[in-house]
Amino acid sequence: MIDLYYWTTPNGHKITLFLEEAGLPYTIFPINIGKGEQFQPHFLDIAPNNRIPAIIDRAPADGGEPVSLFESGAILLYLADKTRKFIPGTLRGRADVLQWLFWQMGGLGPMAGQNHHFNTYAQDKIPYAIDRYVRETGRLYGVLNKRLADREFIAGDYSIADMACYPWIVPHERQSQNLDDFPHLKRWFDAIAARPATLRAYEKAQQINALPSVGDEESRKILFGQNAGTVK
Incomplete structure (x- = not known):
């Protein structure tokens, strides 16, 4: 029913979390972003921002033609509404869940992503950027952590807000964070x-990419060397 264009990044994990929780049948189409597969024309037809994840729902709720989506937050919301x-x-x-979903999309994900970049991937270690x-x-x-002090999950019951945030907390050690400093978050x-x-x-x-990394100069150029000229 769902074609999932996926790689083993936090944003990719959000969608497999949902699909496994909901029990929706899906097929994974790996997009190896270190090899530049996100620039293949068939993928750009679905994901014009050349980023994973993206989906094609071949059985949309309105019974019409297949629906394609990119952007992990939009996909989570679409799947939640579908099911x-x-x-x-x-x-x-609903408003409570959405505000925390947008909090992750606009804050936790981008900031942790820059943390990963300057801490791990950048060849020139810039102390100000790392500290920032x-x-x-x-x-x-x-x-x-404060939000979770008096509730089990971010918006009460387990929701797409939790699925959006959790994968960005998984690499907490790489982000120089100690979960023991955040006891409510750690429990969650x-x-x-x-x-x-x-x-x-x-x-x-693990079956698709057991050791996710940026291991060579060519991968670095593909992932970090894009500009307006790469949008064709």
């Missing part, structure tokens, strides 16, 4: 890590 799972049906409950993004990542962990993190759907999703990731 009526992992998002509340009430106005206030490590501190901001820590601040965002603090926001999430451990609970999600133990869910059977989470275990299945990350097992599939």
Whole structure:
């Protein structure tokens, strides 16, 4: 039913988490971003921003032609609406989930991503940049920790907000964060890590790309050397 164009990144993991939780049938089409497969014409037809993940829903709820989407947050929301799972049906409950989904998309993901880049991938280690993004990542962990002080999951029940945030917390050590400093977040993190759907999703990731890394100069150029001229 769902074609998933995927690679083993936090944004990719969001979608496998949902699909495993919801029990939707899906087929993974690996897009090896280190080899430049995200620039293949057939993928750009689905994902014009040349980023994973993307999906094609071949059985949309309206019974019409297949629906293609890119952007992980948009995909999570679409799938939640399609299945009526992992998002509340009430106005206030839905708004609560959406604000935290957007918080991840606009804050936790981009800031942790820059943390990864300057801490791990950048050949020139710039202390100001490293400190800037490590501190901001820590601040965002603090926001999430405070939010979880009086509730099991981010918006009460397990939802797409949790699925969006969890994969960005998985590489906490690489982000120079200690989960023991954030006890409510740690409790939440451990609970999600133990869910059977989470275990299945990350097992599939291991089968596709057991050692995710940027291991050579060609991969670095592909991933970090893009500009306006690469958009064709």
